[in-house]
Structures are given as structure tokens and as C-alpha cells.
Amino acid sequence: MQYESRGNTEDPQGGELAVPMAWLYAEYIADELLRTGDLMPPTSFEYRAGRDALALTIFLSDSRGELSGIRVITQLETWLSLTEYDQIWQEWVRERMDLLLEDAAVSGTPNSDLDLAELAWRWLEETELLAPDLDAVPGGGALPGEEDGPKVWTPAWRLGLPLGHLAIHLF
Template identity: 60%
Template sequence: MAWLYAEYIADELLRTGNLIPPGTIEFRAGRETLALTIYLSDSSDELSGIRVVTSLDEWLSLTTYGHPWETWVRERLAERTAADRRREVISPDLELALASWRWLSGTELLAADLGGAIPSHQAADLGVDESEKVWTPAWQLGLPLGHLAIHLF
């Protein structure tokens, strides 16, 4: 249930933010990225009694540009997998989270080059050239979408 709850919260945040049409692959990237952030930020692995308002600051911090989100996800998934192996039971929530991570890290989307295409000293003058497209893992597109959705909530 914890994964489904995390996915529900992520879906609601993205829909409320109205940043991208539901049903698109970009929306899915944002929802899966946010759901992983929500699910893995809960240390009890239950999302019981979660207080969305107090969690928003933590989720914003985790999805901030420059935060090593990918490393954080890999470490948290490894910790949870090891804990489940010690109990000799893989939880359905963890299985869903792992499947989500496989999709996010294995699926590439053609998107505007948001990272590093413009030298930082020129970025203020030029902005992002949206015609410059690159293939990027889905989580790299979902992360800023998720961050903005949390910020707008």
C-alpha cells in the first residue's frame, strides 16, 4: 500500500500543478520520480500517518537541482532490498518501486537540454534553447517537473 499511496500523492501533486497533460510520457516520468522520492523518504516504509505539509520541504530538498537524487535513490533502494533479503521476503511495495526505477533509468526521452548546454556565465543572458534536444533518462526530465509541482502546491 505504501507505494500506491506514494504514487497517488505524486499524481495529485502533478495534476494540481497542471504543468503537463496527464497521460503523456512526460507526466509519467514526473509521477514516477515523485513517487520514488515520496516512498523512499519514508523511513518506516509504510507512509502511515504521513503529513504532506511537513513532508513537502523534505521532498523539495530532495528534488532540488544539484541534489544527488540518482545516487540517493540507488542507496535507498539498496538498503531496502538488503533489509527485505534479511527478512527473506521482498515486499510488494519495494517490487513496484524497483520496477519504477528500472523504467525511469532505462527509458530515455527526447527533451530540451536543461543541463549544461549553456555555460553558466551566459545562462542569464540566453536562457534555455528549447530547440536543442537531447536524449535523457526519464528521471532527469521527471525530477524538475516533480520539484516544480511540489513548489506550486
């Protein structure tokens, strides 16, 4: 979405300033879902991982470019199915991002929504958080010094995705 600005807010080349409304709306919806679920403190890295994973899901599932006019209730089932545990969410995100980046390169038009989505995706992939080992053997027990069982360093998206999925369920 392009926003035509006047005065000091124009870009240095004198063109229009792009406002990333689709990404900001996706991030807002994700934030509201997580806050409603009250699963994590909003200041935690886990919360950010959940918000970014949900925002990416919401943003990338908007195949018709209608995100700003979308009704959240009608999309919950889609988002639930995309964030399910046995789905290949990471591959789906990579494929959608690659397609959108390719389209943006061909058109030559800057896309501030896509830029923010790409930053969120890079953070989710490159950041590792210390989290409970979701693949640990049940009943294996905690090692000495571990209060809640074994923990492992895991990519932020692997922690944020189930958090986002649960937040959708609780909505």
C-alpha cells in the same frame, strides 16, 4: 503491509496476499501534486517520469514506515530538498533501494511495495526521453528545424525530477 484475503484472492500457496499500500499511496500523492500543478498532460511520458520520480522520493523518504499515516504538508520541505537541482538524487535513490532490497533479501519476506518501486526506478533509469537540452548554452539559439532549441535524449529521471520539484513548489 499484508492483507489477509479470503476465497479466490489468496495467493496460490495459500498465504496472505500483499497489497502495496505504501507504494500506491506515494504514487497517489505524486499524481495529485502533478495534477494540481497542471504542468503536463497526464498521458505524456514526461508526466509519468515526474510521477515516478516523485513517488520514489516520497516512498524512499519514509524511513519509519509510516507513509499511510503521513501528513503531506509536513513532508513538502523534505521532498523539496531531496528533489533540488544540485542534489545527488540518483545516488540517494540507488543507496536507499539497495538497502531496502538487502533488507528484503535477508528477511525473505516478499515486499510488493518494494517490487513496484524497483520497477519505477528501472523505468526511470532505462528509459530515455527527447527533451530540451537543460545544459545548452543560454542564447545559443535553435538550429534549423528545431522550434524550441536543442534537444537531447535524456534518462527519464533527469526530466521527471525537475518536473516533480516544480509541482511541489506549485502546491
